[in-house]
Amino acid sequence: MNRVAIVGAGITDCRGRWVEATYWDLFQQATRRTLADAQVKAAEVDSVVYGIYNDIFEHQAIPESALTGILGMAEKPGTRVTSGGATGFYAMRTAIMEVASGLSDLVLCVGGEKATDCYDPQSKTATPMVIDTIAKSWDPFFEYPLGATASDSYMQMCMGYDDRYPGDIGDGLVRAKIIEMLCRQGNKNPFGQRRDETVTAEQVLASRWIIAPFLRLLEACMYTEGAAGILFASEKKAREISERTGVPPIWVKGVGAANESYQVGRGGSHKPLHSIVSDRVAAERAYAMAGVRPSDIPLVELHDAFVAQLMVTLGEMGFVPLGKTRKLVDDGVMADIRQLGDAGRPAKGQVLINPSGGLIFGGHFVGGSNMFSMWSARREMLRREIPLALIHGTGAINAVFGGAIVVEFEGGVR
Amino acid sequence: MKQGNILGEVWNLPRGTSEIAGKDPGRYLQFNSHMVTFYQQTYGELSRFFLALREGKLLGARCRKCKQVLVPASTWHCPTCDFVEMEEVDLPHRGVLAATAPITIFPSASFIGEAPFARGYVDVATDARIASFLPSRLRTTTGLPRPGIFVKGVELKLVFEDDRIGAIRDIFWVPMSEVPARLRQKKPLLASALNFKNPPAPKVRKSREAAAALGEALAAMRALAGKVTKSPRAQKDLGGRKHVLGVTTGGGGFTLKIEKGALRVAADLAKKTDFVLVAEDPAVFSRWVADGSLTDAAVEGKLWLPSREAFGVLPILDRLPRSVRRDVK
Numbered sequence: 001m002n003r004v005a006i007v008g009a010g011i012t013d014c015r016g017r018w019v020e021a022t023y024w025d026l027f028q029q030a031t032r033r034t035l036a037d038a039q040v041k042a043a044e045v046d047s048v049v050y051g052i053y054n055d056i057f058e059h060q061a062i063p064e065s066a067l068t069g070i071l072g073m074a075e076k077p078g079t080r081v082t083s084g085g086a087t088g089f090y091a092m093r094t095a096i097m098e099v100a101s102g103l104s105d106l107v108l109c110v111g112g113e114k115a116t117d118c119y120d121p122q123s124k125t126a127t128p129m130v131i132d133t134i135a136k137s138w139d140p141f142f143e144y145p146l147g148a149t150a151s152d153s154y155m156q157m158c159m160g161y162d163d164r165y166p167g168d169i170g171d172g173l174v175r176a177k178i179i180e181m182l183c184r185q186g187n188k189n190p191f192g193q194r195r196d197e198t199v200t201a202e203q204v205l206a207s208r209w210i211i212a213p214f215l216r217l218l219e220a221c222m223y224t225e226g227a228a229g230i231l232f233a234s235e236k237k238a239r240e241i242s243e244r245t246g247v248p249p250i251w252v253k254g255v256g257a258a259n260e261s262y263q264v265g266r267g268g269s270h271k272p273l274h275s276i277v278s279d280r281v282a283a284e285r286a287y288a289m290a291g292v293r294p295s296d297i298p299l300v301e302l303h304d305a306f307v308a309q310l311m312v313t314l315g316e317m318g319f320v321p322l323g324k325t326r327k328l329v330d331d332g333v334m335a336d337i338r339q340l341g342d343a344g345r346p347a348k349g350q351v352l353i354n355p356s357g358g359l360i361f362g363g364h365f366v367g368g369s370n371m372f373s374m375w376s377a378r379r380e381m382l383r384r385e386i387p388l389a390l391i392h393g394t395g396a397i398n399a400v401f402g403g404a405i406v407v408e409f410e411g412g413v414r
Numbered sequence: 415m416k417q418g419n420i421l422g423e424v425w426n427l428p429r430g431t432s433e434i435a436g437k438d439p440g441r442y443l444q445f446n447s448h449m450v451t452f453y454q455q456t457y458g459e460l461s462r463f464f465l466a467l468r469e470g471k472l473l474g475a476r477c478r479k480c481k482q483v484l485v486p487a488s489t490w491h492c493p494t495c496d497f498v499e500m501e502e503v504d505l506p507h508r509g510v511l512a513a514t515a516p517i518t519i520f521p522s523a524s525f526i527g528e529a530p531f532a533r534g535y536v537d538v539a540t541d542a543r544i545a546s547f548l549p550s551r552l553r554t555t556t557g558l559p560r561p562g563i564f565v566k567g568v569e570l571k572l573v574f575e576d577d578r579i580g581a582i583r584d585i586f587w588v589p590m591s592e593v594p595a596r597l598r599q600k601k602p603l604l605a606s607a608l609n610f611k612n613p614p615a616p617k618v619r620k621s622r623e624a625a626a627a628l629g630e631a632l633a634a635m636r637a638l639a640g641k642v643t644k645s646p647r648a649q650k651d652l653g654g655r656k657h658v659l660g661v662t663t664g665g666g667g668f669t670l671k672i673e674k675g676a677l678r679v680a681a682d683l684a685k686k687t688d689f690v691l692v693a694e695d696p697a698v699f700s701r702w703v704a705d706g707s708l709t710d711a712a713v714e715g716k717l718w719l720p721s722r723e724a725f726g727v728l729p730i731l732d733r734l735p736r737s738v739r740r741d742v743k
Contacts, residue, residue, distance in 0.1 A: 020438045059447070147525035
């Protein structure tokens, strides 16, 4: 395949609710910033890929149709991608394929979410209706009528993991310490939703249970309204844009994806309950394509729906051993932002994990969350001169969708 | 069986547009709307499974080639053997919980009022080398679902609702150990054969430490009660509610009375109560007053509740310490 580079990125402010903007404007804000970052006019873009998770949240079927003209993408090809929580990842994969195939030289990948206009007249708040809309990700025959929620499904994976590896993710203090570290990182994200919050391990442990014993209120990701864009370019186009902006390109080195079966079970192609196989297979494919090992990668922006799942995912992706993911804290595998500052690189054996604050502190606008992660990874690579980074996405019921992208900064210090 | 309507009266909003303040300065509007469709959703090829449920049978699909069993029968053509047609298999009414089950306390809008409930994956075709698991509701006859009951490997008995419509909620599972020996082989076992009402309260171990802890808890609750009448927020929390909650602990019993916006604490177990809660450690209540949570205690299994109605009172009690802290110096 042809080489593919990232030449621009832009995000909106991450907010619990944007009453000042519809999703039309959020997507336009992200597009404006992405194109300005690359010093590119809309006319120069060959095609666009939209990451939009859910028509019900956007309150319009075919929501991308309303965006075409507003984003300056009229008379260009436009593809909408929707793959649950992994929508952003799959949208980027689609954009990358379009450039890699030679079909387009410059592709805008933009994703976002407007979720909290939903309203539940019973409780007079948004949350139960947002949860119910996401719960419609379950089938209407067997699972939805049982009252399952998205949190339940990720927790079911964590419970299955804990059955097999007791004493790892089950230690609330380890999880609380990770939260404290993610919070400090989120404070440094100028667009982060919870950038002004201070959350200590003690507060995490005192917060209310959502699902015992792996999920307290302060361990969960947010609902965010916002959007993010990534501009992918062919090698020739990337050199040209880089000349213009003075910013070096970030190269796509490996892309891996794997979706597990919806049916949970034993053996065959069934989804096991103790493991997020999709994360493992996706990451292994991305490593193989890039010719790297996890130990080569000092920076990860992963999809952390919940801290316990963050631990399992980092185990599946090979950064810590499965069953001993608590080494993130116990052995200091998770780099401490207080030591790194704004320009430092993690020491050997350490990984900078979710410097954006992740989906728990930074933002989680589902259709664009993985673009948000990519935006952050590129930012950190450039300013810290980090050579390699991994971007991860997960989604769908029981975390059955998985995706991973390895990117490289040639000017990074090895 | 009367099912009621799909949407209740509460699922509605008045037509209109209102002003809404955001993070940025400026005036913004929002309009009330909805996006919903009704369905007459066909069960199609899945109808066989649901028709069988109506008859008190659990059906699976078995591949003649690879012998895998799909529970439920989510397809009748084996996806791993070139979609060869699968055969019907009548499944046993006993199974094993495949992984420890999560307990839902914050349900989505469509399930408000059902919490707490447990759902998990049941391994039914345990003789098959390859099998899918049945997603199911899990119930106990010992009170509300709580940690330690629905753990990986626990043996379960399939129970059928007496009135069945052809839906996954026609069935649920209970721990086999809770099913009387004479009913364990029964197929189908109907819900009416088991006693889910008036679950027996767990026995508590009495101790001198617990008696001392109860003294502290009572003092803390009385101090809280004294402030409740002075706190407008707490008054709003209690509204026009009326409850008499008995509590048994390892240090002795007590009663919480809620009436006319007041909380009263009596150092004995009243004869007439709405329900009786059980906590071996009375410190559960001291922690509640110190801005903790009775809901959390229930979720952790430290506070036993007889019913969903009792669980529904806890969020109101949980608000009181916070309301009082904000209103009363």
